[in-house]
Amino acid sequence: MGLCIWMTVETVFPSPLVPSRKCTFVRCCRDMQNGTVIIVDVSLDNGDGTFKCHKMPSGILIRSLNSDASQVTVVEHVQVNDTGVHELYRPSLSGLMFGARRWVSSIVRQSARMRDLFIVSKSASNGNTNGRKTLMKIADGLLADYASGIAAVPGSGWTILRGAGTEDDIRITYRKNNDDSNNAVVSVCASFHLPVPLKVTFDLLKNNLLRPKWDVLVNGNSVREEVAVCKGVGAGIDDVVSILHLKDPPTRENRDNIMILQNSGYDVSGAFMVYCPVNIQVMNEIMSPSNTAESNNVSLYPTGFHLLPVEDTALGLGEGGATLVTAGFQIMLKLARGTGLYPRSASTAAGLMTENIATIKKTLTSSHPIFYRRQPPNNLI
Known part of the structure; x- marks a missing residue:
């Protein structure tokens, strides 16, 4: 047939x-x-x-x-x-x-997620399973929104700004928000070399103890993983959908109670980590057994990274060499008279990306002892 x-x-x-x-x-x-x-x-x-x-x-x-x-x-x-x-x-x-390697890794990742969800559904209540399914659906949508916000834009649609202290450029584009013509979803993107192997870069980015040092969203607060909703781990693969809890330090008043939804995956040919803040009340509604349709009403503006190995032929793929990092984030900004971004808004977004990349380079290279004595290149693209 x-x-x-x-x-x-x-x-x-x-x-x-x-x-x-x-x-x-x-x-x-x-x-x-x-x-x-x-x-x-x-x-x-x-x-x-x-x-x-x-x-x-x-x-x-x-x-x-x-x-x-x-x-x-x-x-x-x-x-x-x-x-x-x-x-x-x-x-x-x-x-x-x-290439074919990427197709295989995608198939393996999705198969593992379906397997884990099926196994959990046998031992968990139906309500808990529905909440997990809804959250995984949102996590997949988060990754798709991140990719489409950065990739699905023609080259002519990007504005190129020179970030302070960088050699080349940061790219910015926007699309109008359907709900309000005076608002726009702004995508900011830049690529750079990091003199750290792919697997080490991925592990350091996911390290919650290092996160307060570089993540603007965390802003010095503590981060703790509450739930690993899906954890498809196999030979050479690390794939997790997780919920992180963001808390103020004990010395400060706990004003905000924010969760972070994070979707991450690794294999030797590449890796990604995409995340966004979600209010704890919204998260509870999403995970509620009686409200599995909540995913259709959540607006997400993802931040994330896509990593590629810069191969070292003397070592295995992803185990040596450096990493090519593509960093991006989306934010809501007001349009200038409904026709474009305010110049100050674009400059602020570019400055935020510049500062964040510099902090990431400093934090990750100094956290990996092999690279203590190496000067990281300043080749932001």
Whole structure:
């Protein structure tokens, strides 16, 4: 039994320095008698038109090993015009950003999340399971909002500002808020090298003891993980949806009671950490067994990082070398007469990004002893 469909797909990477890949192709799926599923993609055009990506025969082979495990093989074979990719990202084009390795890691991550949720649902009450499902749905939406706010914008849609003390630029764009024409959701993005291996960078960013030193959102408060809603961990993979509790230091009045929803994932080809503040009352409503529709009413403005390894051939991928960090955040700002951002608002946003990156560089490099004696490069892009 087989099925063929005509598809147009646009694949994005969360950085304005990497154009999206748009490709049109025919996808054929066939379920074989031995329990194997074959999915084959192939473009029928020559790739010369507006689609700068031509898919040669590619696809996925899924072979059942037993009742609860499968072997997945992915082949990604494309001809693509990558002339618009910034030189900072060119070393990562071969498999790390758009290749088969990324497809496999995404499949593994989502499968682990579904597995963990299914296992919990057997032992937990239905209400608790519904709350977890809702929270995981919001976490997936948080990651999608972060990626679309940074990646799904043409290069001409970004304003380039030079941040104080940086060599190159910080990129800013905005989209009008549907609810209020005088407000805009502003996306701010920058990329930089960090002289720390990928796995170490990821672990240090997630370290809650270091968080008060660099995270503007935390602002010196203490951070504690309350719940790991999903914890799909396997060989070389770290994947967690978690709820963090943000508290004032004991010497100060506890005025705010804020939770942080965080979605993070790691494998040797790349990592991400995306998060946003959520009021504790809203979080309780989301997790409530009787209010699983709350996810449709939550407005999230994510902050986050996407990490790529700068390979050291003497060591394993992600274990040595440096890390290419793409940092971004979204905030709500007023528009100037409904037509654009106030110059002062744009400058303030760029200054915030500049200061945050400088703090991250200082905190993470000094927290990893191997790099104590190394001078971190100042090459913000």
